[in-house]
Amino acid sequence: MNGTTGSTSTTAHASTTANASPADPRVLVVGSGPTGLLLAGDLAAAGVPVTVLEKRPHGISNLSRAFVLHARTLEQLDARGLAEDLEAVGRPLDRLRLFGRLTVDLAALPSRFNHLLVLPQYEVEKVLERRALEAGADFRYETEVTGLTQDADGVTVAAGGPGGRARTLRAGYVVGTDGMRSAVRDAIGLPFPGRSVIRSVVLADVRLAEEPPALLTVNAVGDAFAFLAPFGDGYHRVIGWHRGRNVPDGEPLDLAEVKEITRLALGRDYGMHDARWLSRFHSDERQVPAYRSGRVFLAGDAAHVHTPAGGQGMNTGLQDAANLSWKLAAVVSGHAGPELLDSYQAERHPVGRAVLRSSGGIVRLAMAKRPWTLAARAALTAFLGAVGPARREVAGRITGVGFRYPAPRGAHRLTGTRVPDVALAGGGRLHEALRGGRFVLITPEPYEGGRGDRLAVAHWAGERRVTVLVRPDGYVAWAADSAGPAEIGAAVTAHVGG
Structure with missing residues (x-):
């Protein structure tokens, strides 16, 4: 299935049939989260006609779970002239604490962005949406994919539009960036193997009577875990979990439960009050076996989901988009053959797998309870604290600067490696x-x-x-x-x- 241009189909119901025309997009992006927005902006900036389909009404939601941009993502955004705007609204943090005692010093990263940037996902979406619109991307909201068929020349997508009106669209390629419950992934029949790792995670947006001592506050004690991050508008996002409170996502949640979990994990609840939003969710570890099926691609949460540990979710999706966008643009414009698109799977699938392992490992060690897991955590913490190269390896993996892509046999040692923002002759970079x-x-x-x-x-x-x-x-x-x-x-x- 990966790297082939076969035929994938689902049952699709539509009242009209669309044929390719000059007005048809060359690429359809399904989903307008950060991954889809970056991809659409890149394609539009390269002159590729691109349409974004989003089932929700237009609007930037504050109900996001991502709060961190890592160094490699900031580098990618800087290469698009966007990092400066985000740095202006976010708050930098040069240390990342793991397992309570281990601190990863980000100031030593080999990057001009030697920190992580704390800001809510919706701030990232605002910047990316503005760029995509200015570049000419076409957005169609309240439009939900209901099926697709593909052939050697393109993909036909069936969708339900505003008011339930059925329609079809034709494109050369389709990219599903439509999240964990991806309609595109379902339409091409790819499985999403994995399992739920943490059930009944609580989310809340609250005001605090006391300011936490750290920009990001996170800890696990016994059966409880809690995380606090600022929105920048006077509210904080709380993410919490208690091992003994395993209830369905739809179970009612009140502020008292959030405060109790926070007190157990952090020692105090910082005077939480005025919750404007409360919800539950469960955290899964899943990865699709193939990021490509013929002319259809998957990126971001449609391709991989994992625990929030390390703040790698949004970052991994944005880096998927940065990898795929230039390849699609090159193929669509005729500057490269379609075989270039095979490298998306070869390069990004191993990274997604590594992120699943690292984020899952952080959660398991943070929530260690049995004597042997506590001993393993203590040993790992001591090892990383004492061995600089191992600590730098951890920092490189979490921040994305440590990944390299496979290189052909006999290639130069630098092939596939990330190039830092080096200075160039004449004063540029x-x-x-x-x-x-x-x-x-x-x-x-x-x-x-x-x-x-x-x-x-x-x-x-x-x-x-x-x-x-x-x-x-x-x-x-x-x-x-x-x-x-x-x-x-x-x-x-x-x-x-x-």
Whole structure:
């Protein structure tokens, strides 16, 4: 199924039939959360006609669970000129506490964003939505996917529009970014194996009479876990869980229960009052086996879900979008063959699997209760506290800067690695050169093969001799310790296109 252009179909009911026309989008993005918004903005900025389908009415919801942007995501946003706006409204935190005693120092990260940024998901969505609209993405709200069929030339999507009106849309490719209960994933018949890890997690937005001592307050004691994060508008989000309170999601929730769990986990409830929202949910660990089925792709929570530990959920989805968007744009515009799209599965599925393992491991160790699990946590905490390389590995995994993508056999050692925001000759930096979805060739020697809005040529600010071709998502596509114009030209043709 992965990497093939076969035929996938579901029963689809529609009152009209749509044929491809100049007005049809080349890509349909289903879901307007952060992952879908970044993807749509990238495609529209690259000149690819893109339509976003969202089953909800238009509006940015404050009912989000994500509150953290990590370094690698901030780097991706900086390469789109968006990080500065978000840094202005968020609050940086240079330390991440795990298991109560272990502190991960983010100030040592090899990134200009050597911190995590605390801000609610809706602030990220505002910035991404504005960018997508300005770039020309078409949004259709109150439109829910009910089925799809695909063939060698494209995908036909059946949807219910406002007022229950049925319609069909035709596109070259479809990307499902429509969350854990993805209609796109169901339509292509892919399973979502995994299990519920934590049941009856409580959520509340509350005012506090006392300000917590830390920007992010999190702890687990015995059977209770609690997390506090500020919205920035006078309210705090509370996420809590008690091992002994295993009830259905629909069970009524009141502020007294939230306060009790918080007191058990944090030692006090900080005078919680005026709850404006209360809810329950359960936290699953699941991953779809294939991120691609023919012309249909899955990203974000439609492809993987995991516990909130480490704040990696929204970040992983945004990085999925950054990986897929430039590849779709290159294929749709004819600058690359469709085989490039196979690399999305090869590169992002292992990252999703690693995030499931790390976030799940954090939760299990944080909630350790049996003597042997407590001993394992104590041993791991002591090891990480004493061994710098291991601690840096943990920080790199949680923040995303430590991941690299697979490289072909015999490739240069840098191929597939992330390139930091290096300084370039003339006073610029890499993230600025990447803006516009371009490749960037960084070379110590003159090279006249720039290709307009698809390839920028830059030179190292220092004395480095290696030549690297950086992909639009900031990873090395090709590198050589020394290369002449002919070798560079061949690499550019192979990766950037003619």
